[in-house]
Amino acid sequence: MKVLLIEDETELRRSIRQYLQDEGHLVESANDFPSAMEKAQLHSYDAVLVDITLPQGNGLDIVRALRKADNACGIIIISAKGSLDDKVLGLDLGADDYLPKPFHLPELVARLRALVRRKQAKAQDSITIGVLRIMPDERLAEAQGVHLDLTGTEFDLLHFLAVNKDRVLSRSAMLEHVWGDLAERMDRDDFLYAHIKNLRKKLAAQGCAELIKTVYGLGYRMSDRA
C-alpha cells in the first residue's frame, strides 16, 4: 500500500514510517504544509495520514483540497489537539478516520487496514493466518473451516492480533484498542488476560491455540510460524 505521511515531528514521523515500512507499505513523508500539499496533489496514494498542526498551514486544508479534487484515497487525521470540534470538522471535510495522539502503532496499522478494506470492498476482505480465517465485515471467525463462537471482545482481540500479524502487541495497545478510553481510566487488572485465556481455549478446540503466542513480559503475538 502506498501511504503519504504528513507529520512535522521528526521523531514521530520516523517511527511511524519505519513501522509501516516493516509492515510492507511504501511510505512517503512530508514535514510541512507546502511539501505535503505538493506531494498530495502530484502523486496518488492509497492512504494519507495527516497531522492537523503543521508548519505553515493546517492539515485540514489538505483534506479539503484532496476531497475537492475528487481524490478517493483514504484519509486518517492524526492529531494531538484532541478537540471534539477538530474531529467533527475533519470528518465533515471528508477524512475517513481520526486518531488522537498518543496512539499505539498497531492501532494505526489496524485503522489503515480497516480503511483500505472499506475503500476497496474487494472479495479479498478476509484475513487468513494458517488455518484461521477472519471475516471482519461479518465479524465472524473460523478455524479449520469450523465457526468459532466468540464474544464481541474476543473477536476484537483476535482481529487486532490478526491485522498485526507477526508483530508483538503490548498489553497497553490491546487494552486501548478494545476498551478505548475505559482502558485509560481503569486499573484494568487482568481482564485482558482472562479474555486471551478464553480465546486460546476456543482456538485450542480446533487445534490452533499456538497461533497466539505470549511474548514474555511484553504482550502477545499472532503468528502461524513456529
Add this chain to the structure above:
Amino acid sequence: MKLLQRTALYQALLALPMVVIGTGIGYGLVRHTVTKAVDEALGDHAILVRERMRKTDLGLEISVPDVLVRIDPGVITGEQFSDTVIYDTLQQEDIPWRIGRFPARQADGNAAVLTIGRSQLETDDLVMGIALSIAAVLVLFTLCTLLLFRWLSARLWRPFHANLRAMQHFRPDALAPPLSPSSVDEFAGMADALGDMMANMQRDFTAQKRFTEQAAHELRTPLAIVRGRLDQLIQSPGLGEREAEAIQGMYTASDRMGRTISDMLMLAKLGDGVFPPQEVDWSRMFREEIELLKDPITHRKLTVELVEESRCRILLHPMLAQLLVSNMMRNAVQHNVPCGSISMVIAMESITVRNTGNTLTVEPARLFDRFAKGDPSSSSPGLGLSMVKEIAERNGLVVAYTAANGMHEITVCKA
C-alpha cells in the same frame, strides 16, 4: 418587582397622603373663609335689626325661610357665634344653622339678646363642592405626574435595560453583544465598563483555551513518540527478561501519564468551556455506562442494580452528564471488592451511586480533591471524583459522600 413598578409604587404611596392632607387643608380653608363671611353677614344683619329695635319695640320673632331673628330679654357680653342643627318640619330633616347672638337694647332701654341665624344648607353644599373640586384636581394632577414620570423613567432607563439583556446573553465563547450607548453619564460609564469587562473575559477565555490546546499538543506529542518507539522496540528479536521488564515499566508509566494528561486537560476544559444545561435522560446515561463497563463488571462478578424512582429533573449539558455518570460509575467499579455490588438510584432531584468497597484510606473530606487517591501507589491519577465535584459545583449541584458498613455512597443533588 421591576424598578419602574417599584418607583411608581413608592410615588403612589407618597402621593396618597399628600392628596388626603391637601384636600383636608383646602376644605378647612374654604370652611373658615365661608364661616367668616357668614358671621360678618350675621353681624351686618344684627346692626340692621338693632337699628330698628331702637325705633320700635319688636319683641317678637321674625322668621322668613332660612333666616331666624329672635329677641330675648337677657344680657350677654360680646358677640357669640355657634353652629347648631335644627329639625326642619317642612323638609323633615336636620338642617345645619349658623347662629349669632348679639347684645342689644330694646326700645324701653332693657337689655336684650338678639339671636340671628341662617340656614347653612346651601353653604355646606358649596363648601363640599369646592373641597371635592380641590380633591379632584389634586388626584388628576398626581395621576398625570405619575404617568409622566413613568414614561420618562422608561425612556431614561431604556439603555440600562437593553444592556442588561445583552449581558444576560453574554457568553465568553461567542461574539460579544453590542451595548446601547447613552447620553446619561452613569449609563454611558456603565456600558464602557461592561464593554471592557466583556472584552477582558473574552481575551482571557481565548488565551486560556489556546493555552489548553497548546499544552495538550505539547504533552501528547512526546508521549506519542515514546509510545511509537516502544511499539517498535518490542519487535526486536532476542529481548531478554530484564529488557522486557524495563519496557513494560515504560509502557505502564506512559499509560499513566497519558491518563493524567487527558484528565487534566478535561478539567481545564471544564474550567474554560461553556456548557449550557439541558434536560438529560439519566436512566439511559447509566444504562449506556453499564454496557461500557460490562467487561470489568463481569470480571469482578459485581451485581448491578439501577432504580429509577422518578424522572430526574437535574439539568446538565449532555457531555458533562456523561462525564459525571462515567466518573461516578468507574469509581464504583474501580474501588469495589470481588463479588460486590453497585446500585444506582435516580430520584427527582438527585442521583446516587452506592457500592461495596474497602474502608477509605483517605479522609472523606479530601476525597474530591484533585490527585487524592485511596491507594497512593495506584496508577490512577485520582482526578475522577474531582471532575464530578467540578461539574457539580459549576452547575449549582451538591456532591455528598457517606460511608457505612462497607458501603460507599456518592450523591449528586440540587442545591
